[in-house]
Amino acid sequence: MSTIQIASLSKTFANGTRALDNLSLNVRSGEMVALIGASGSGKSTLIRHIAGLVEADTSHHSSIEVEDRIVQSGGRIAKDIRNIRRDIGVVFQQFNLVGRLSVLTNVLTGRLGQMPLMAGALGNFSLDDQRNAMKALERVGIASTARQRASTLSGGQQQRAAIARALVQGAKLLLADEPIASLDPASARRVMESLVSINREDGITIIVSLHQVEYARRFCQRTIAMQSGRIVFDGPSVALTNERLTEIYGSASEELVLPDASDLNGLTAVAA
């Protein structure tokens, strides 16, 4: 059974850039997929389309389905998109937390989609919700920061808070858009480990866009490589060797490989 089904998706920006070019893709339930590609290859655009945050070009017979429900078709976002979004957690490169709210409140906003308008507006989160939020924070290892303002956290901690928000949301699919691009190597590793753990233990399907292929090889079974809005590689991550990358991207492949890969030698090969 496919969690995500994408058919002939195209997106042209107002300035004429073709960000997605007739792209089709299937992801099975429970997979952890890496999305690789240089800046501007269309990774973020693809993720934002799956989350129903951006509409595709109208001129194509495109469709995106998540959990057998239509997110958008023919460039029109579904009317009941809010119901579908509840099942899709999104983690962003810039974390997208509300800096002045506490970490706990930020995590609790994951419940808003399931709450009546007034209860949500007044912030009447049930005791169960609050316990679940604390459990999620414990899982990502930052429970002690619950009452701090989100802006006081380090980048890695903020990203883990964002993952906790997706957990509390009860998402079946987690889209992570460059979650480690703004982090130092140690924080990046912990964020990737948190993602692997929720993929393994909760069976949440994960699509994570990455800048460096080493992380894909270490943490994800399957890798999809993109270039100019098209998929140029789709297969087991281990098959995407540096030689293969050079074959696909030419000299541009340097951007996708850590200059000093020994940084990652300390990592356990989780995905192997």
Place this chain on the structure above:
Amino acid sequence: MTITLHETTIPPVPSRERWGKYIFWIVLAILLAWSFGPSEIYKATGLVTYGSNMGKYASGFLEPNFHDWKYYFEEMLVTVQTALWGTFLAAVFGMPISLLCSNNIAPIWVVQPVRRLMDAARSINELVWAVFFVVAVGLGPFAGVMAIFVNTLGVFGKLYSEAVEATDPRPVEGIRATGASKIHEILYGVVPQVMPLWISYTLYRFEANVRGATILGIVGAGGIGQVLFENVRGFYYAETAALMLMMIATVAIVDIISQQLRRIMV
């Protein structure tokens, strides 16, 4: 082998930028010359010629007369209370209305009419509003409250919405991605971001409104203005001095309190 010495060239200032600067100063000079006569700037010499008159006036202020201080104090208190309610009502209504004035929240066909309405409320001075409301609701402080409310609502509609338009869209998108409704997006994504600015604007405006409310009494809209006006007109220097000192003290106290509030809340 010859070494070519390469001289560093400094790029010239673009002529558009240079001319823009000249044109600014020329236009300013023309406008000032044009306004010189009508605003009677030529009378500035009188400041020296009639200096002795001003000295006499000023010396009257050196001996303020506080014999009626209880009455002054009561009127001053009413003035502050008028400003407080006017500002509070403007803040309560200004918050939702400012969202309707914000291009990143409301559609253009809502933003434009609401903004023009706010322009109208703001461009008519509170003293003029007070004249209207004295006719509508009768003499007294309530007319003053309404005048401050309407004028300040226009100010808040603009200032609050500028804060809303300057918010970072990413946290809002983070909330949206959880499946939250538009109202939740605003309450959890926008409001926490603009709160510090909204509070600052409100406190600053409260200070300004206390100042503004001190003259509303002139048209019968309550407060200390009435007393001040009578004393100025009657050349009671000592009493006028006492009143002005009380106003200065009040504004200073309001300033100190609002600064403390800002420190706690922002």
